[in-house]
Amino acid sequence: MAMSASLARRELDVQRYPLIVVVLVPLAAIFLQVLIPRFIPKFDIIDLPLLVTIYFSVGWRNPIAGTITGAVIGLVQDALTSRPLGINGISQCVVGFFAASLGVKIDVENPGTRLLINFAFTLLNIGIYLFIMHRMLAFNVRTNWLHEVIKAVINSIVGVFFFDILDRVRPRD
Amino acid sequence: MSRYKNILFLVAVLLVQVIGLAVQVRRPNPNGGDGKTVRLIRYWAISLMSPPEKVVHGTGTGVRGMWSNYLDLRHVRQQNQELRERVSRLQLEQAGLLEDARQGQRLQALLGFKEHYIYNTVPAQVIGTSGTDQSRILTIDKGSKDGLKPDMAVITPDGIVGKVRDVFGHTSQVLVISDQTSGAGVLLESTRLRGVLRGNALGQPQIINMLPDERVKPGERVVTSGGDQIFPRGLPVGVVDQMVPDTSNPPYMDIVIKPAANLGHLEELLVITEASDRMPPTAQQDMAQSAAEGAAVSKQRASDILAERLPGLSDPNALADPGPGQKPATPATPAVLPPLHPPPALHPDHYTPDATPPANSLTPGQAVVDPKYAAAPKPHVSETAPAKSTAESKTTASKPAQDSDAEAPKADTGAPVKPKHPATSATTTGQEAVPGATHPPVVKPKVPKVTVPAPEPSDGSNTAPGIAPAASPGDGSQPH
Numbered sequence: 058m059a060m061s062a063s064l065a066r067r068e069l070d071v072q073r074y075p076l077i078v079v080v081l082v083p084l085a086a087i088f089l090q091v092l093i094p095r096f097i098p099k100f101d102i103i104d105l106p107l108l109v110t111i112y113f114s115v116g117w118r119n120p121i122a123g124t125i126t127g128a129v130i131g132l133v134q135d136a137l138t139s140r141p142l143g144i145n146g147i148s149q150c151v152v153g154f155f156a157a158s159l160g161v162k163i164d165v166e167n168p169g170t171r172l173l174i175n176f177a178f179t180l181l182n183i184g185i186y187l188f189i190m191h192r193m194l195a196f197n198v199r200t201n202w203l204h205e206v207i208k209a210v211i212n213s214i215v216g217v218f219f220f221d222i223l224d225r226v227r228p229r230d
Numbered sequence: 231m232s233r234y235k236n237i238l239f240l241v242a243v244l245l246v247q248v249i250g251l252a253v254q255v256r257r258p259n260p261n262g263g264d265g266k267t268v269r270l271i272r273y274w275a276i277s278l279m280s281p282p283e284k285v286v287h288g289t290g291t292g293v294r295g296m297w298s299n300y301l302d303l304r305h306v307r308q309q310n311q312e313l314r315e316r317v318s319r320l321q322l323e324q325a326g327l328l329e330d331a332r333q334g335q336r337l338q339a340l341l342g343f344k345e346h347y348i349y350n351t352v353p354a355q356v357i358g359t360s361g362t363d364q365s366r367i368l369t370i371d372k373g374s375k376d377g378l379k380p381d382m383a384v385i386t387p388d389g390i391v392g393k394v395r396d397v398f399g400h401t402s403q404v405l406v407i408s409d410q411t412s413g414a415g416v417l418l419e420s421t422r423l424r425g426v427l428r429g430n431a432l433g434q435p436q437i438i439n440m441l442p443d444e445r446v447k448p449g450e451r452v453v454t455s456g457g458d459q460i461f462p463r464g465l466p467v468g469v470v471d472q473m474v475p476d477t478s479n480p481p482y483m484d485i486v487i488k489p490a491a492n493l494g495h496l497e498e499l500l501v502i503t504e505a506s507d508r509m510p511p512t513a514q515q516d517m518a519q520s521a522a523e524g525a526a527v528s529k530q531r532a533s534d535i536l537a538e539r540l541p542g543l544s545d546p547n548a549l550a551d552p553g554p555g556q557k558p559a560t561p562a563t564p565a566v567l568p569p570l571h572p573p574p575a576l577h578p579d580h581y582t583p584d585a586t587p588p589a590n591s592l593t594p595g596q597a598v599v600d601p602k603y604a605a606a607p608k609p610h611v612s613e614t615a616p617a618k619s620t621a622e623s624k625t626t627a628s629k630p631a632q633d634s635d636a637e638a639p640k641a642d643t644g645a646p647v648k649p650k651h652p653a654t655s656a657t658t659t660g661q662e663a664v665p666g667a668t669h670p671p672v673v674k675p676k677v678p679k680v681t682v683p684a685p686e687p688s689d690g691s692n693t694a695p696g697i698a699p700a701a702s703p704g705d706g707s708q709p710h
Contacts, residue, residue, distance in 0.1 A: 088282055090361035091369070098494035101363040120236035128243050136275030137358075138365035139395055139405055141254040142268055143247040150247070154240045186364070193248075194255055198410045199478075201431040208363075 072116035078226050083109050083130050091137060102208050104179065106130045108216045110149050111178050112223050114156035115165045127153025141194065148185035152178050168217050175216035179209040273398055276369065280401050283357040284371060291355075321520040328521050347513070348462055350504035352376055354384075356496050357401070366409035366433060368392070370499060373400045381460055383502040389466040389490025390414065390454060391499055402501075407467075408433045408493055415457035416467050418485075421445045424455055427467065427487065435468065435493075437485040439476070448472060452487055462505050466490040 086105040094101040110130050114123030131149035135142045156178055164170060183205045190196045254268055352372055360367035372378055374397045382394040384404050392406040393414075405412050408429035416427045416437060423446065425437035437452070450470045456463030468489040476482040 084278070087361065088279060091279055091358040092283060092286060094359045094361060095356060096495075101359065101361060104362070106361075121239045124236075124240050124243050128247065132247075132271070133275050133278075134362065136272045137279065137367070137369075138360040138362060139367050139403065139409065139411060140365055141251055142271055143251040143254075147244055147247045147251075150240065150243050154236070158236075189251070193251065196411070199431040204432060 072227060074227060082223065082226065087133055102211055103215050104212055106134055107149060107179065107182055108175065108212065108219050110153050111156045111175060112220055114153040115160035118157055118160040120154045120157040123153030123157030124150045144186060144189050147189060148182045151185055152182050171217050171220050172213050176209050176213035179212040272396060276398055276401055279358060283369065287355060287357045321523050324517065324520040325523065328517055347506055348502050349506040351500040352378065352503050354499045354501055356499065363433060366406040366429060368404040368406060368496065370402050370404055372501065373398045373402050375399055377503050378402050378501055383461045385465060385500050385502065386491045389468060390461055391491050391493065391496060393460050394501060406493055407435045414461055415455040416452050417455040418446060419451040419453055435487045435489055437487065439479065439482045440485055442481065442483050446470060446473060446485060
């Protein structure tokens, strides 16, 4: 009885989005991500596609959906760079999986929580990305950790406002 | 099993991607770039992003064009005048450099060096970026249909930008020099140090693995070396910003470069589609035109300069030359400058102007002896140093003895002998060097007055009227 009540609450909390939103929002995020740095070069420190992955994964609370979302968005990002395909795909599918798993257990509507999970998942994404680059592919790239931490802080702050905007495209019950 | 469904799914997705990564790294395309499958996925992604990017770019360009056209029309006449003046100035500068360039080409031809000139370029517009600071990639609106191929150099008039990486039908990806996987051969212009340029973690281009060198200073220009076979030699890259130690590879240093091209705000680029060892016809035409115009202007300038100076030479109001040693009169007009004369000699001798008698008063075959030296005859001191001042003794002590022996007959005969190093001799004798004044060489007065019969010159080459031939053995010097 108690288990069925918990499942019912979980089902109620799961966010459902129209298909067009699910397709267009990631595309729009990727599009803005490749377009805005043309005019504002420093904008590339923000990772809008990663924030979209976190947002949908946390909202769906389904690890498989989060994994697929992260993998697809990451692969599209990889395709637009000069790096091998799969680096962002791997890191973002891991982020999507854990974001969805975390969304089941904590309240993700709170701005403070959103700030923390955005910071943590941005750092996780950077860590996995650099691990793949250095350890798996043995690419001779250098890392400025201070830059990466600043990047995580900025992403977490931007993520709070970005999630608030994305909440508006969510259908009301 | 259903309990582990999620984690199994994650592992499966990760495994597929890891295998995909391994295949890409293990089997790179032998022709460079990506494999067929990877290229296809990139093509889909680019095709997905390019149309809206082109729409946004076109809309922005149109709106900006309308506004800027209006603004440009307001100032077009002034800008046109400025540009004409600039073109004229550049043509003159080019004419000045023309001869150096030709000489350089001749020397390169002698060395068998093949210079690569930019023969053909394709202008392109930047329509997008990679969107991440981990990969510095630009998307441009020109592709294989426009003649682009991988590894073509991409530049702006300010400096190099990068190279073409992947080429699609109507778009291409450009790898910028600030990317960590890029590479370009560069040369420090003044120190001539060569190195490899690539990006760092902060997106700044830097020359890696350089040994510490004190000669490298911030502000030194960096140009392409041409060794990478992508960028033609001599294109500007940027200037040295700072030198930082390579923490992972001591004692090497990295030289951070401030790029000449504004890599953050790139809009229009030039893709070098053809480089040749001959100069493009347009450039040859420009150089010929510059040379002609430069010659005309130089001729005109020379005549202008002469026209300005000639009236001064024949100015009827100019004062008469007062001659050396005389105080010039006050000029009638301040614009006319009095002619200059050297100051009077402190120690006049027979080299001093007006000290030598005119040629028509001389008797052929008879030596002219300065009465100053003829006044103190010391015929028996020729074997040793004569009585001189202390300073002169010090000077002659350091000189070989044969010098004084060799110069003695010339002084005796009165031949115009020029001291070998007047300034040096003046300094060593403790006298102040006076411009225009010469000092007598250190001589050994032998005979106060010598009359030598005039010889008949056998070949007429070594002697002149009034000058005696060499009177002592070992004197091989000739009058100058």
